[in-house]
Amino acid sequence: MEEQQETLGSQCELPLKSIAKHDEWDNWQWQMRKRIVSAASLQNYLHLDSRRIAEMTLVEERFRTAITPYYLSLANPDDPNDPILRQALPETRELQMADYGKADPLSEEDDMPVPGLTHRYEDRALLVVTNACAMFCRHCTRKRIWHASDANVGETSISKMINYIRRTPSIRDVILSGGDPFTLPTWRLEHILKRLRAIPHVEIIRIGTRTPVTVPMRIDKELCEVLDRYGPIWVNTQFNHPNEITEEAAAAVDRLIRHGVCVNNQSVLLRGINDDPEIIKSLCRKLVRAKVRPYYLFQCDQVEGVEHFRTRVSKGIEIMESLRGHTTGFSIPTFVVDGPEGTGKIPVMPNYLISQSEQMSVLRNYEGVIVGYRESGERIETQNHRTSGGVSAILSGQMSAITPYESRRMIRRRLRATGTGL
Numbered sequence: 001m002e003e004q005q006e007t008l009g010s011q012c013e014l015p016l017k018s019i020a021k022h023d024e025w026d027n028w029q030w031q032m033r034k035r036i037v038s039a040a041s042l043q044n045y046l047h048l049d050s051r052r053i054a055e056m057t058l059v060e061e062r063f064r065t066a067i068t069p070y071y072l073s074l075a076n077p078d079d080p081n082d083p084i085l086r087q088a089l090p091e092t093r094e095l096q097m098a099d100y101g102k103a104d105p106l107s108e109e110d111d112m113p114v115p116g117l118t119h120r121y122e123d124r125a126l127l128v129v130t131n132a133c134a135m136f137c138r139h140c141t142r143k144r145i146w147h148a149s150d151a152n153v154g155e156t157s158i159s160k161m162i163n164y165i166r167r168t169p170s171i172r173d174v175i176l177s178g179g180d181p182f183t184l185p186t187w188r189l190e191h192i193l194k195r196l197r198a199i200p201h202v203e204i205i206r207i208g209t210r211t212p213v214t215v216p217m218r219i220d221k222e223l224c225e226v227l228d229r230y231g232p233i234w235v236n237t238q239f240n241h242p243n244e245i246t247e248e249a250a251a252a253v254d255r256l257i258r259h260g261v262c263v264n265n266q267s268v269l270l271r272g273i274n275d276d277p278e279i280i281k282s283l284c285r286k287l288v289r290a291k292v293r294p295y296y297l298f299q300c301d302q303v304e305g306v307e308h309f310r311t312r313v314s315k316g317i318e319i320m321e322s323l324r325g326h327t328t329g330f331s332i333p334t335f336v337v338d339g340p341e342g343t344g345k346i347p348v349m350p351n352y353l354i355s356q357s358e359q360m361s362v363l364r365n366y367e368g369v370i371v372g373y374r375e376s377g378e379r380i381e382t383q384n385h386r387t388s389g390g391v392s393a394i395l396s397g398q399m400s401a402i403t404p405y406e407s408r409r410m411i412r413r414r415l416r417a418t419g420t421g422l
């Protein structure tokens, strides 16, 4: 952190919009062409000293850089811990800690019947249809596919993947991933969607894309019309921080929704970026305001070059504790650990089940109230012997709940009872 503090100056600005003429800024191809693809060229926008540039250039030999002018314009260049910069700028720790992680931490390649298609779960398949992305996120799980050239999943490979789906009737949900499928030219994407739609057992098509975050102008009229034609389509996007939900991003989501696309969000829990209950709560609230359903919060995978972003699993549990009961139920994602050895997504959450007997389950709620829940058809006979209290008193029917006296809800109840407030 300290290293960055000295290198990012305090008086620099981001004159990014001024590099665009007329309506160029709103043209996604212009944004792609003008991507910042080296630390050296970042100097034009950020105040970086030569040591930092040398360090970043070294990292780029292994893990490339690409940042759209739009995404960079969201950053506060004065803040070395800015969540936008942290997700976009290479840093030395990617190399220092690279050995901790794996190239393919989810063993996706072990579940590939044909190259590029992971068939892990019976009824769904995940297809890497391109290696290109608008931005290379420093925390990406598929850093291994960031090759030198951007368009290297050929038509033959894609046809092989589609043929596999055609001859595998158990697959009813197809996930287009990458890389970022929305970096493909619209006509190529349409060609893929058209062939998938022609397969009777393919019920839904999902597309994983970060373009609403990194280049929202990509969600243009032409693309929306194609998506509308081949629905039902679900788009999963990846907003990780409230600062990413801009007017432009919300408008891009709105265009998708108006073309019949359902939009869900998959965030990654990232140390120093969003590993904080208040940040995630604010992110989730902003997402539902933008009509995006928070779907997953991912534990950061054990990827090479990503170790410095990983939190403990306990951080995710702590965040889930702060959400359930404290905010709109449908704005709460499921926290999942994508397990090693291809074990897949494993949901993890705080414990709400405290104890059980045949007649009774003892649960606790978000306030810490511990309450007995009678099982069906059971009558709870209060036992005569005195228990020593606590949870066992609930199990034996001597108490119905243990309630923290000072919970806000109980205070509201007391005030209502005494007529002193609502």
Ligand SMILES: *Cc1c(COP(=O)(O)O)cnc(C)c1O
Residues within 6 Å of the ligand: 118, 119, 120, 121, 124, 125, 126, 175, 345
């Ligand atoms: C995440 C993933 C899916 C989809 O899982 P859902 O829980 O249905 O969202 C499918 N295949 C692979 C290989 C995945 O990693």
Ligand code: SF4
Residues within 6 Å of the ligand: 132, 133, 134, 135, 136, 137, 139, 140, 141, 142, 178, 179, 180, 209, 210
């Ligand atoms: S957009 Fe997705 S695939 Fe591309 S670099 Fe970011 S996380 Fe990785």
